[in-house]
Amino acid sequence: MNVHFIAIGGSAMHNLAIALHNKGYQVTGSDDEIFEPSKSRLNAKGILPDTYGWFPEKINPNLDAIVLGMHAKADNPELLKAQELGLKIYSYPEFLYEQSKHKTRVVIGGSHGKTTITSMILHVMHYHNIDVDYMVGAQLEGFDVMVKLTETNDFIVLEGDEYLSSPIDRRPKFHLYKPNIALLSGIAWDHINVFPTYENYVQQFQIFVDSIVDGGSITYNEEDPEVKRVVEASPNAIRKLPYHTPDYTVDNGQTLLETPEGPLPIEVFGKHNLNNLAGAKWICQHMNIHEDDFYEAIATFKGASKRLEKIAESKTSVAYKDFAHSPSKVEATTNAVKEQYPNRTVVACLELHSYSSLNAEFLKEYKGALDAANVAVVFYSPHAVEIKKLKEVTHEQIANAFERDDLIIYTNPDDFKNFLFSQNFDNKALLLMSSGNYGGLDFNEVKGLIG
CATH class of the missing domain: 3.40.1190.10 (Mur-like, catalytic domain)
Structure with missing residues (x-):
């Protein structure tokens, strides 16, 4: 079976492409950008596109199926060619x-x-x-x-x-x-x-x-x-x-x-x-x-990647990172760390990174989400708000949303990093919650904070 992936580089898409390759299918694909680890994993299987971009000439009647990824747009030239030829086009879940x-x-x-x-x-x-x-x-x-x-x-x-x-x-x-x-x-x-x-x-x-x-x-x-x-x-x-x-x-x-x-x-x-x-x-x-x-x-399950993942530990301190970004996840994760380490100071750092979390109207959903933390920090990038074409989010809006007078708020990645690296983590539990990386934070460097 010949299957072509439009936007093969996505996390879900490249894994499906590899699964079909392993099953013996003929797999091809295109994308305008492919990042690690997708790039190396596709390359190891011999199905990494030679050149990035969209190439309608790759679409031909010999293809049994097209799998269309969310990264592609409705006017994608390969998609238009597939529609013109009447080929079977599937979404990933289909x-x-x-x-x-x-x-x-x-x-x-x-x-x-x-x-x-x-x-x-x-x-x-x-x-x-x-x-x-x-x-x-x-x-x-x-x-x-x-x-x-x-x-x-x-x-x-x-x-x-x-x-x-x-x-x-x-x-x-x-x-x-x-x-x-x-x-x-x-x-x-x-x-x-x-x-x-x-x-x-x-x-x-x-x-x-x-x-x-x-x-x-x-x-x-x-x-x-x-x-x-x-x-x-x-x-x-x-x-x-x-x-x-x-x-x-x-x-x-x-x-x-x-x-x-x-x-x-x-x-x-x-x-x-x-x-x-x-x-x-x-x-x-x-x-x-x-x-x-x-x-x-x-008893031997240690958790899924980026879900309350322990990244460093010493006799007196510990650090976790978590994909949590929605209000319910942030609250559950913060509560979990405090319950596990009731006698330690919990330093919870949340990056507002997703479309929902940076929406001024949605912010009120975060009320109480960081209440279990002894030290609560929120980081967000005004540039990310601009990119997502959302209304400006202010310090005051965030402070009001979380309803916590001692909330620490950063918008500059260097300021956030300086705060983090100035802390003494003795008898503390650090929790880093984000679907991003706080504007370029190196998590390997963070590990060095836990002595």
């Missing part, structure tokens, strides 16, 4: 469904927690040498790719993103997978550039629940009122299976999960991660993993 329509599709959805839950499930399967197809949005320890597709595996585990499918398909990705087994972890307004109202955002999850196939199941976090309402109101003929945060204790920086066999030391921590673990356990049991086998495997 193609994944096409590859898995004869499998049991397990889809993990939610505003937060979906990457971690998907990663937990895959870790358990890998631990017990059970081969499954999958797509996950983070690099996992023990896995060389983020997408795996085979002809033989019965199950496919898919991280169900609610963002749009492609430039010409404005449906959320997770509407296209038609799950047999689904999970919904939480609903907290996000992506306001696409879903301008809270009601419109919640509606996408209602459609997701209704898209589960007849006789399927939804495992859902009953502690989230919106999730509970959406799932229980759905008329879909499916099994509805609630889960909740299991009992646990924290002893001297070690989280112990209560199990039928007694307390189990685990690597992850924080109420939100224990809640994620409960959801993952039920999904694994749907996939024929016994409860005891789940506990044995999950």
Whole structure:
């Protein structure tokens, strides 16, 4: 099968391209820019484009499928040529469904927690040498790719993103997978550039629940009122299976999960991660993993990349980085670190980097998000606001939004770095939350702060 990728360099797209190459497909692609690690990984497989740019001459009737990435625009010259020739054009999620329509599709959805839950499930399967197809949005320890597709595996585990499918398909990705087994972890307004109202955002999850196939199941976090309402109101003929945060204790920086066999030391921590673990356990049991086998495997799970990832530790200090940027994630992550290290000063640094977080109207959603931190710092780049063509965001707006009088705010990367490197981190826990890098912060240098 000959497949061409328009915008092959994206995180999701290049992983799918590699998965198809590994499956024996003929894969080609184009992009106007490709960064690391996509560049090296495509090159290692011999499918890195020779020249960057868009080349309509690459599009010909011999192609069996075109996969269109979100980075491309609706007037992309290769896309226009494919439409002119009447070729089959798939969005990323459409193609994944096409590859898995004869499998049991397990889809993990939610505003937060979906990457971690998907990663937990895959870790358990890998631990017990059970081969499954999958797509996950983070690099996992023990896995060389983020997408795996085979002809033989019965199950496919898919991280169900609610963002749009492609430039010409404005449906959320997770509407296209038609799950047999689904999970919904939480609903907290996000992506306001696409879903301008809270009601419109919640509606996408209602459609997701209704898209589960007849006789399927939804495992859902009953502690989230919106999730509970959406799932229980759905008329879909499916099994509805609630889960909740299991009992646990924290002893001297070690989280112990209560199990039928007694307390189990685990690597992850924080109420939100224990809640994620409960959801993952039920999904694994749907996939024929016994409860005891789940506990044995999950004890060694260290977390998904950039999700409460420990980057440095000494006897008296520790540093974590986390992808958290939406209000609910920021609050859950900050609370988790404070709970894990109650006797240490928690220094929580948040970069407002996404479209939603830099929107003046959305900022009020951050009320209380950093309350658990002893020292709370917010960094944002006025230049990033300009690039996103948003209204100016002021210090006063941010201070008012977080409702914290002692909030420290930086807009200059050097000033933020100077603050960080002037701190004595003895008996402290540093938490760096961002989907960016604070205007060029070298995280390897940060490791040196933890003596």
